[in-house]
Amino acid sequence: MAIDVYLKAPGEKRRPPPGMTAVIHLDEPGQPGFPIHHTLGLLPATSESAGPAVRAFLLASLGVWAADKLLPRSMTPDAWTRQITLHLPLSPGWMPLAPRLASLLNFLTGDDWTLQAREASPDLGLKGQWLHPWPPDGVMLFSGGLDSLVGALDLLEAGQRLLLVSHYDFGQLASIQQTLAAALREHYGPGRVHHLDLRVQFPEAPELSTRSRSLLYLGLGLAAAAGLDDVLPLIIPENGWISLNPPLTLNRLGSCSTRTTHPYFLEQLTGLWREAGIETRLLNPYQQHTKGEMLRGCRSRELLHRLFSVSLSCSRPVVSRWQGGAAAAGACGYCYPCLMRRAALHTLGWDRGEDYRHDALAEPGILAQRIRGGDLRALLLAVKTWEDTPEEIEACLILGASPAWPMRFLAARQVLNRGFQEIAGFCREKGPGWLQAYLR
Numbered sequence: 457m458a459i460d461v462y463l464k465a466p467g468e469k470r471r472p473p474p475g476m477t478a479v480i481h482l483d484e485p486g487q488p489g490f491p492i493h494h495t496l497g498l499l500p501a502t503s504e505s506a507g508p509a510v511r512a513f514l515l516a517s518l519g520v521w522a523a524d525k526l527l528p529r530s531m532t533p534d535a536w537t538r539q540i541t542l543h544l545p546l547s548p549g550w551m552p553l554a555p556r557l558a559s560l561l562n563f564l565t566g567d568d569w570t571l572q573a574r575e576a577s578p579d580l581g582l583k584g585q586w587l588h589p590w591p592p593d594g595v596m597l598f599s600g601g602l603d604s605l606v607g608a609l610d611l612l613e614a615g616q617r618l619l620l621v622s623h624y625d626f627g628q629l630a631s632i633q634q635t636l637a638a639a640l641r642e643h644y645g646p647g648r649v650h651h652l653d654l655r656v657q658f659p660e661a662p663e664l665s666t667r668s669r670s671l672l673y674l675g676l677g678l679a680a681a682a683g684l685d686d687v688l689p690l691i692i693p694e695n696g697w698i699s700l701n702p703p704l705t706l707n708r709l710g711s712c713s714t715r716t717t718h719p720y721f722l723e724q725l726t727g728l729w730r731e732a733g734i735e736t737r738l739l740n741p742y743q744q745h746t747k748g749e750m751l752r753g754c755r756s757r758e759l760l761h762r763l764f765s766v767s768l769s770c771s772r773p774v775v776s777r778w779q780g781g782a783a784a785a786g787a788c789g790y791c792y793p794c795l796m797r798r799a800a801l802h803t804l805g806w807d808r809g810e811d812y813r814h815d816a817l818a819e820p821g822i823l824a825q826r827i828r829g830g831d832l833r834a835l836l837l838a839v840k841t842w843e844d845t846p847e848e849i850e851a852c853l854i855l856g857a858s859p860a861w862p863m864r865f866l867a868a869r870q871v872l873n874r875g876f877q878e879i880a881g882f883c884r885e886k887g888p889g890w891l892q893a894y895l896r
Contacts, residue, residue: 458539459527463519464489465545465578472543478660480522482515482580492522493657499582499676500683508577509732510682512547515578516557516571517668517675518656519544524565524668525661539568545576549732560724564715565667586684590647592619594739595681596691597673598651599623600633601769602797606750606760607693607741612644613755621680622653623673628786630655632768639763652680670716674725674738681736689737692717695747697875698796699740700868703852704838719743719864720854744867746875747800765811769797789814790822792831799882807886817887823894835879836894842876 462472464481472479479489482496502510519542529536546554554573561569594611598604598620611618620637624630630653637651654676674690681688694717701715715721717740726738742750754760770787771794787794789812801807809815816822822829823836841848846869853868884892 458541459523460541461519461523461526461543462489463515463522463542463544465515465576466580468545468576468578470574476543478523478526480519480658482518490522490526490658490660492518493655493659494518495655496679497581498584498652498654499580499679500584500586501582502679502683506682506734508547509549509729509734510679511578511580511582512545512550512576513729513732513734514675514679515580516544516546516550517671520561520569520668521656521666521672522658522660524567524666525658525663528662529665537567539570541570541572543572543574545578546573547577547732548575551575553728553731556724557728560721560728561668561671563718563724564671564721582679582683584652584683588647588650590617592617592650592684592688594689594691595619595621595677595684596693597621597677598633598637599673600629600636600767601793602764602767602800603693603695603698603742603747603750603769605636605763605767606754607691608640608649609754609756609760610693610741611691612640612648617648618650619680619684620649620651621673621677622651623656623669623676624653625655625657629768632766635766636763639766643759667715670721678729678734678736682734687735687737689739692722692738692740693742693750694740695745695750695800696743696868696871697746698793699743700853700871702838702849702872704792704834718854744871746871746878747796748803748878749874751800751804761806764801764806769793787812790816790828790831792835795831795835796879799879802882802886803878807882817883817891820888820890836883836891839876839880839883839895842872843880846873 459477460475462476462479464479466482466484481487481489481491483491483493523540523542527538529538532538551573554571558569558571593616596607596618598608600622608618608620622633624633633653637649641649656672677690681690699717699719701718722738729736768786771791772788794812795816798807809818814828816832823833838849850869883895
């Protein structure tokens with residue numbers, strides 16, 4: 457199924473061409489179409505040198521994210537791949553790069569993207585001000601998850617001053633991000649931490665896979681960094697296992713495994729930024745670490761132990777609202793991120809099944825359940841595959857063609873091996889007999 461989506465720039469007078477499936481705008485009263493609700497005005501105004509390119513990328517990321525959420529994958533023949541034509545305004549520097557950006561979107565979301573670009577230099581109303589006497593040393597994406605908490609702790613312990621940038625589209629996530637940021641600010645002082653929490657919501661959102669959310673997060677982080685200093689790095693704290701995110705089974709090949717911080721995606725995106733005139737660097741300090749290694753190596757283990765239970769790593773964070781029960785019990789306990797979190801916490805002895813709505817290791821019938829047992833089945837199968845024939849998983853890695861490929865492959869293999877050891881150790885040491893029998 458193909459859709460044509462038109463992204464209208466703020467204040468744009470041009471009419472969308474006929475036949476559009478949907479018209480999206482940035483919450484302009486009286487405009488027909490679907491609004492994106494936002495607080496983008498909190499972002500600092502970008503400089504004149506990189507401003508048009510940065511604003512164009514941010515606007516494009518908003519359009520991609522909204523279009524991604526608009527069409528359910530279940531309506532397509534293979535229940536995944538959609539054909540999306542996005543009509544969007546781009547700055548002059550981005551116009552020749554649109555086909556390559558579309559190709560990169562194909563890699564990120566697994567869809568067939570076409571970008572119909574028209575030249576524009578939209579004003580997004582970025583007018584936030586930096587009111588502190590101190591400049592930040594870096595801008596960090598702060599999702600409220602465990603990795604971003606460790607990343608902030610490590611850099612703050614190293615003496616850096618941070619601007620933490622968060623995106624939320626529902627209240628529970630906003631509360632988690634704000635609580636963690638406030639705890640960091642209280643511990644390290646207001647002269648070291650500033651939190652910029654940005655609301656971006658798209659009510660017309662039947663599709664929940666949101667493979668493009670990382671692009672939106674990067675667009676927000678880029679605008680924050682470029683609005684303060686063109687040379688500030690944009691830091692994405694993500695463990696190397698989830699960054700590579702190897703397909704656990706054959707039906708999770710391609711973008712069925714998320715590519716949010718995949719090194720190939722980040723490398724190609726950085727290259728496009730350079731050609732568009734954007735100098736901001738993308739850094740992931742944990743590319744060679746598993747999640748457990750991030751936790752064990754945290755520079756403030758004591759503060760991490762006090763705060764980790766507040767963080768949320770679940771891919772189904774609103775499951776408590778769907779199923780009823782205590783609103784605080786937001787983590788489902790059976791999704792892939794929850795299971796990976798538990799395996800990492802287990803290496804420190806901090807894992808507790810009662811912290812989740814469902815203790816996946818304590819439900820004997822869970823492997824037979826289509827939804828609740830799907831990710832656990834896939835993890836167990838992947839562990840067995842890695843232990844018996846690791847080359848099957850290695851063959852699915854995408855590391856990019858370059859002279860550095862042998863070193864990249866060796867580093868990726870080592871991260872995967874240590875990650876699988878964490879998962880296997882968690883399952884075998886904490887799992888009941890029925891689960892251990894599955895791994896024999």
